[in-house]
Amino acid sequence: MGPQEKALYQSLLIVVGVVGIILFYFIITIIRYQRRSLKLHKEKIQAEIDTLEKERRRIASDLHDELGPLLSAVKLQINSLNTTDPDDEEVISRSSTHLDSIIRKLREISNNLMPNTLVRKGLQKAINEFIENNRNTYGLEIRFICEQELHLNQHKEVNIYRIIQEILHNTIKHAQASLLIIKIVTEGDRLLLMTADNGKGFDYFAKVKDNPGLGLRNLQSRAEVMGGEFTCQSDPGKGTIFTIEIPL
Amino acid sequence: MDDNIRFIFSLSIGFAVIIGIVRFRRMDSAYYPLIYNAIVALLVEILNRILTEKGLTTAFILVLNIFSYIDFFLFLWLFHNWGLFNRKKSTFITIAGIFFLIWLSESIFITGLKKVNLYFFMLYVFALIFFSVNTFNKAVVHERSSIFKNPKFWICIGIIIFYSFFLLTVTTGLSLFRQNVSVQFRRDLQSISVYSNLLVNLLYAVAVIWVPRKKHFTSLF
Numbered sequence: 001m002g003p004q005e006k007a008l009y010q011s012l013l014i015v016v017g018v019v020g021i022i023l024f025y026f027i028i029t030i031i032r033y034q035r036r037s038l039k040l041h042k043e044k045i046q047a048e049i050d051t052l053e054k055e056r057r058r059i060a061s062d063l064h065d066e067l068g069p070l071l072s073a074v075k076l077q078i079n080s081l082n083t084t085d086p087d088d089e090e091v092i093s094r095s096s097t098h099l100d101s102i103i104r105k106l107r108e109i110s111n112n113l114m115p116n117t118l119v120r121k122g123l124q125k126a127i128n129e130f131i132e133n134n135r136n137t138y139g140l141e142i143r144f145i146c147e148q149e150l151h152l153n154q155h156k157e158v159n160i161y162r163i164i165q166e167i168l169h170n171t172i173k174h175a176q177a178s179l180l181i182i183k184i185v186t187e188g189d190r191l192l193l194m195t196a197d198n199g200k201g202f203d204y205f206a207k208v209k210d211n212p213g214l215g216l217r218n219l220q221s222r223a224e225v226m227g228g229e230f231t232c233q234s235d236p237g238k239g240t241i242f243t244i245e246i247p248l
Numbered sequence: 249m250d251d252n253i254r255f256i257f258s259l260s261i262g263f264a265v266i267i268g269i270v271r272f273r274r275m276d277s278a279y280y281p282l283i284y285n286a287i288v289a290l291l292v293e294i295l296n297r298i299l300t301e302k303g304l305t306t307a308f309i310l311v312l313n314i315f316s317y318i319d320f321f322l323f324l325w326l327f328h329n330w331g332l333f334n335r336k337k338s339t340f341i342t343i344a345g346i347f348f349l350i351w352l353s354e355s356i357f358i359t360g361l362k363k364v365n366l367y368f369f370m371l372y373v374f375a376l377i378f379f380s381v382n383t384f385n386k387a388v389v390h391e392r393s394s395i396f397k398n399p400k401f402w403i404c405i406g407i408i409i410f411y412s413f414f415l416l417t418v419t420t421g422l423s424l425f426r427q428n429v430s431v432q433f434r435r436d437l438q439s440i441s442v443y444s445n446l447l448v449n450l451l452y453a454v455a456v457i458w459v460p461r462k463k464h465f466t467s468l469f
Binding site: 001002005008009012013015016019023027030031034035038041205220224227229 | 331334335388391392393394395396405408409412413416420429430432433436437440
């Protein structure tokens with residue numbers, strides 16, 4: 001190599017070095033900002049979910065502990081009315097029946113907002129109860145498979161319960177399925193929640209691109225706050241499969 | 249740079265191949281084109297050594313020209329699997345078809361099979377860099393877990409680094425080779441690509457480690 005070529009080659013190496021340093025700095029900066037943004041995003045979702053759950057718990061407790069006894073007292077007072085007029089008796093009887101259904105509905109709403117079983121007896125029992133309440137009500141057969149004992153913190157239990165609730169509601173509302181299988185397994189240091197239905201399915205990627213909807217976004221957010229990974233596989237006519245991997 | 253060292257550096261793609269073969273059955277099938285590409289690249293590196301030692305440079309140029317299209321096609325397939333073209337098979341086939349026609353036209357009418365398809369090389373390299381930048385940005389914006397563990401991130405960085413330096417050296421070479429430059433200068437110029445190739449091969453190996461596991465979607469029914 002002549003001196004001119006050597007000088008040229010050195011200049012070229014300098015150019016390559018400068019481009020390399022810029023690329024390196026660019027990549028490092030992107031990683032840092034992505035991490036920061038990710039942390040903020042997770043904190044935001046966590047705060048939203050916490051607020052939502054707190055509010056649900058408060059409303060459920062208000063309905064159950066304040067309105068419930070009040071209605072029961074009203075019913076008691078109505079039943080204690082003494083009348084000989086058959087018309088009045090019928091009005092009292094109808095009012096009592098209405099009050100019964102209001103109390104029942106109130107308990108249902110309160111239980112949907114924050115199931116007592118979930119708080120007192122844990123996730124498995126709460127899911128079983130939830131499925132039992134919805135079994136065959138919409139022509140949908142639900143199978144729940146969970147052969148292992150689950151030991152999760154309450155935060156994860158609530159999130160998993162909400163995910164199952166959301167999936168079941170979506171299946172009833174959109175899937176036109178006759179069978180829904182829900183399976184929970186623990187494999188090493190991760191928990192796997194899988195659901196599959198035999199409904200009409202949908203084009204997942206098109207749906208996500210257009211407008212994922214509140215339900216899908218909720219599933220994604222709840223999986224994210226647990227540090228999990230959410231996957232959906234669905235095609236028109238081929239049912240829908242959700243898989244959520246949660247680190248334990 | 250010594251030819252033996254150059255050859256040893258080029259074999260670094262073997263790391264990605266070995267990890268890929270070990271993990272092949274368990275990995276997400278969307279990443280298969282990357283493993284195929286690594287295997288083809290390794291074969292081309294070995295063929296390069298054998299043919300150069302036997303003095304069959306024309307045969308190697310033919311191999312390189314064919315590899316240029318295979319390399320492009322496999323990366324295009326990978327980007328298609330990642331949803332870059334909105335998962336539309338027709339877009340993927342159209343792009344692959346257009347590039348095949350360009351490759352064929354250059355191979356037959358412009359440079360012929362005995363010379364390197366430099367114009368096609370530059371074109372597909374530009375395309376791959378654009379696809380990578382797009383996918384890279386999408387991964388940075390949408391990734392909801394550590395981007396370090398995202399193979400797309402490593403693969404795109406690899407493509408951007410390697411092909412940018414490749415373009416830099418090729419275009420510099422093209423403009424200088426018209427003047428009378430020494431063989432040593434050409435070899436030194438190529439050594440830049442050798443180092444970037446080594447770096448990228450290691451990045452691919454890291455990416456293959458982070459390729460997600462296959463999902464067992466059908467296990468419930």
